[in-house]
Amino acid sequence: MKKIITLISSAVLAAGMTATVVVHAADTDEAPEYNPSFSFKVEEGTGFEVLKWGAVYINTKDETAVSSVPCVIYLNDEQKLAGKVLAKWECEKKGLVLKDLTSPIDNEKYGKTPFAYFNNSPDEILLKDYNENGSNIHAVAYSTMSGDPMALAGESSSDYPLACFNATLDEDAELGSYTVAVISKTDLYSSVTPRYEDKTIIKSVDMAGKCEDLIINVSDRKLGDINDDGIIDAVDASNILYEYAITSAAKPSSMSESQKVAADVDGNMMVDAVDASNVLSYYAYVSSGKDDKTLNEKICLK
Structure with missing residues (x-):
């Protein structure tokens, strides 16, 4: 060396x-x-x-x-x-x-x-x-x-x-x-x-x-799994939308630090409606019987 x-x-x-x-x-x-x-x-x-x-x-x-x-x-x-x-x-x-x-x-x-x-x-x-x-x-x-x-x-x-x-x-x-x-x-x-x-x-x-x-x-949870129940679904998307609504109104966050980073699914340092949309889209994807891609892989394909 x-x-x-x-x-x-x-x-x-x-x-x-x-x-x-x-x-x-x-x-x-x-x-x-x-x-x-x-x-x-x-x-x-x-x-x-x-x-x-x-x-x-x-x-x-x-x-x-x-x-x-x-x-x-x-x-x-x-x-x-x-x-x-x-x-x-x-x-x-x-x-x-x-x-x-x-x-x-x-x-x-x-x-x-x-x-x-x-x-x-x-x-x-x-x-x-x-x-x-x-x-x-x-x-x-x-x-x-x-x-x-x-x-x-x-x-x-x-x-x-x-x-x-x-x-x-x-x-x-x-x-x-x-x-x-x-x-x-x-x-x-x-x-x-x-x-x-x-x-x-x-x-x-x-x-x-x-x-x-x-x-x-x-x-301490999968990306997008806000309530840490092992499933990425509409409930998680709803939690993200709620967080976006209250923080947009300058109110205190409803999430822990661990939840916040799990909610920022595209990694742009914001929890917003785009994150919720990505989670809902992925939920529809896996609900159709597909499981060959992770949430992050699906987002990066867009």
């Missing part, structure tokens, strides 16, 4: 990557708009479901349920201008811990990073797990001294992930929803610095709001 730097003494990961000085400040305003983003992806596996809108669903009562979900983080850079990349992400809610941060070089599925230079010099990859300091943060950085954009290993920046990690539930983790999000704070910011043809035009992009969160929903 190739050696990866996991303990970094420099301030690159400790406090953020310092932006390169702009030689001609006036040129900065002339730089083309640059819109990179980060994205999370959950690796294929058993013991959990990936819902239509990307949220992960774990039913703790399922015999195959996992406590650890394999994940990766990507850079999306269609303009192929990245000269420096710093990604930091965390789960602030207790109960879900980020673990096993590794380079994609050490992953059998990938074997490469997004950038060609680092595949030849793996010791240059900077990885940092902040769990040892009482936080729940992972970080990865790529940077070269060249004034040119970092050459890609594939056709696009998202052919290979920046880093791999596991999102792992504690044994006493509460039921409900957990969010893994890219950090952009004063002392823990995430950024991408482009390198243009005119090397004097360099402007870091703060990645705040440029990444969809990774949502992991944990319940």
Whole structure:
């Protein structure tokens, strides 16, 4: 296994990557708009479901349920201008811990990073797990001294992930929803610095709001089975509609955290009439004698 730097003494990961000085400040305003983003992806596996809108669903009562979900983080850079990349992400809610941060070089599925230079010099990859300091943060950085954009290993920046990690539930983790999000704070910011043809035009992009969160929903029942009677039916749809009606009227929720995530059957972080419709549609499907697909499989086909 190739050696990866996991303990970094420099301030690159400790406090953020310092932006390169702009030689001609006036040129900065002339730089083309640059819109990179980060994205999370959950690796294929058993013991959990990936819902239509990307949220992960774990039913703790399922015999195959996992406590650890394999994940990766990507850079999306269609303009192929990245000269420096710093990604930091965390789960602030207790109960879900980020673990096993590794380079994609050490992953059998990938074997490469997004950038060609680092595949030849793996010791240059900077990885940092902040769990040892009482936080729940992972970080990865790529940077070269060249004034040119970092050459890609594939056709696009998202052919290979920046880093791999596991999102792992504690044994006493509460039921409900957990969010893994890219950090952009004063002392823990995430950024991408482009390198243009005119090397004097360099402007870091703060990645705040440029990444969809990774949502992991944990319940003690099947997706859509709100009353936990083992059947997904019209009663469950009615419960979802009632919840939607009272919360739309700004009244307190009628559901436990476990019920809420089971009711959000499409994984868009809302319990609404669409969820009820999906449950009713599935009830009609199984009532016709069909059982070859789960509720989630039916929803994802739409």
